[in-house]
Amino acid sequence: MKCPFCQHEETQVLDTRVSEEGDSIRRRRRCMQCDKRFTTFERIELAMPVIVKKNGSRTDFDPLKLRASLMLALRKRPVSVEALDEALQRIKEKLLSSGEREVLSGHVGELVMRELKRLDKIAYIRFASVYKSFEDVAEFQNMIEEFSGPPSRRK
Known part of the structure; x- marks a missing residue:
């Protein structure tokens, strides 16, 4: 996952939580270069025909x-x-x-x-x-x- 601030490719996951609905995962990350923190979400992607x-x-x-x-x-x-x-x-x-x-x-x-x-x-x-x-x-x-x-x- 690239850092949205400095584009560095190495980040550390600090915290992982499943959403209340159970359909996504929230991850709190920290950039290993600029030390800034950001949040990412993982969701299921279903492709329509x-x-x-x-x-x-x-x-x-x-x-x-x-x-x-x-x-x-x-x-x-x-x-x-x-x-x-x-x-x-x-x-x-x-x-x-x-x-x-x-x-x-x-x-x-x-x-x-x-x-x-x-x-x-x-x-x-x-x-x-x-x-x-x-x-x-x-x-x-x-x-x-x-x-x-x-x-x-x-x-």
Whole structure:
């Protein structure tokens, strides 16, 4: 570990503590050259899979882009920020637990649709209408009927 003050490569660990959450280690260090002290943290780094788009290009997973997509679908809908955060976390966990290094963007879209279906039906239909690129009103109507159940008889 390099000293942030003098860039010397030899430091001594004076104290090591595990965080309260147990997900990181805090180390107090002292530089062997300039004798200044500093703190470092060790955390687990889990790599999200790379997203493979429909055109074959690859891009890093962007949680902010995912959040923005969900927020756009949920705009003006009665869904709490906590529920949104939980949905985002479930999507991330599913991507991480897949163990895949690359994931098709379509798979991410399906995960988003599953979460939106749980959160809010209107947001689900909004997202699906863009994601599935409906060509006509009939496709949109079929999606709505999926939630409506069998048509009722009018008198």
